[in-house]
Amino acid sequence: DIQLTQSPSFLSASVGDRVTFTCRASQGINSYLAWYQQKPGKAPKLLIYAASTLRSGVPSRFSGSGSGTEFTLTISSLQPEDFATYYCQQLNSFPITFGQGTRLEIK
Amino acid sequence: QVQLVESGGGVVQPGRSLRLSCAASGFTFSTYGMHWVRQAPGKGLEWVAITSYDGDNMYYSDSVKGRFNLSRDNSKNTLYLQMNSLRAEDSAVYYCAKELGDYGEMNAFDIWGQGTVVTVSS
Numbered sequence: 001d002i003q004l005t006q007s008p009s010f011l012s013a014s015v016g017d018r019v020t021f022t023c024r025a026s027q028g029i030n031s032y033l034a035w036y037q038q039k040p041g042k043a044p045k046l047l048i049y050a051a052s053t054l055r056s057g058v059p060s061r062f063s064g065s066g067s068g069t070e071f072t073l074t075i076s077s078l079q080p081e082d083f084a085t086y087y088c089q090q091l092n093s094f095p096i097t098f099g100q101g102t103r104l105e106i107k
Numbered sequence: 108q109v110q111l112v113e114s115g116g117g118v119v120q121p122g123r124s125l126r127l128s129c130a131a132s133g134f135t136f137s138t139y140g141m142h143w144v145r146q147a148p149g150k151g152l153e154w155v156a157i158t159s160y161d162g163d164n165m166y167y168s169d170s171v172k173g174r175f176n177l178s179r180d181n182s183k184n185t186l187y188l189q190m191n192s193l194r195a196e197d198s199a200v201y202y203c204a205k206e207l208g209d210y211g212e213m214n215a216f217d218i219w220g221q222g223t224v225v226t227v228s229s
Contacts, residue, residue, distance in 0.1 A: 032214065034214070034215035034216070036216075043219035043220065043221060043222055044152065044216075044219055046216060049214050049217075050214055050215075055207075055215075055217065087151065087152055089152075089216075091214060091215065094157075094166045095154055095169070096157070098153070099151075
């Protein structure tokens with residue numbers, strides 16, 4: 001199985017900050033990586049797919065990059081509604097796997 | 108609008124069975140692969156199973172293989188998850204999710220249901 005390791009596990013930041021999350025795969029997954037945002041009690045919401053393609057309707061302050069085994073999600077200027085947990089997901093091979101998540105909290 | 112609505116969750120004793128349903132609307136259900144993902148209380152997301160758009164191919168996580176059975180009725184726009192021999196560790200919110208791409212282009216899950224809670228306890 002392909003393991004995804006997200007770092008950091010927890011991040012405290014302020015509105016307006018630029019933040020970057022990392023997702024490392026245990027083996028190459030090409031660009032079959034997606035990023036999701038989840039708020040408490042809600043279903044995950046797709047932000048980025050194919051490592052760097054912004055889903056329609058998602059604000060442009062979100063961006064993704066990477067290929068192979070190392071990927072990043074960047075939020076260029078944090079807004080109050082961005083405080084949530086972020087998960088990466090690989091769809092290169094079965095079983096599909098998720099990272100353990102990065103919890104982003106307000107400083 | 109595009110929507111997925113899960114139902115069928117509840118409290119069940121270990122070893123018993125439960126069937127979840129996921130009703131789809133607002134898109135051509137028969138052209139999209141569909142997945143189940145679960146989330147135990149306070150934990151991360153765990154992929155459970157996939158059915159191809161035509162129902163010909165299914166894959167399961169090792170944690171549920173042999174106990175859970177996935178099916179779909181494209182005439183009713185509904186996805187099912189039959190869960191047998193339930194264990195305490197199966198307790199979670201179960202989400203159904205739609206693939207972003209059609210006809211097997213599995214690049215992300217773009218639509219998720221609201222989730223249904225399964226609690227396995229004696």
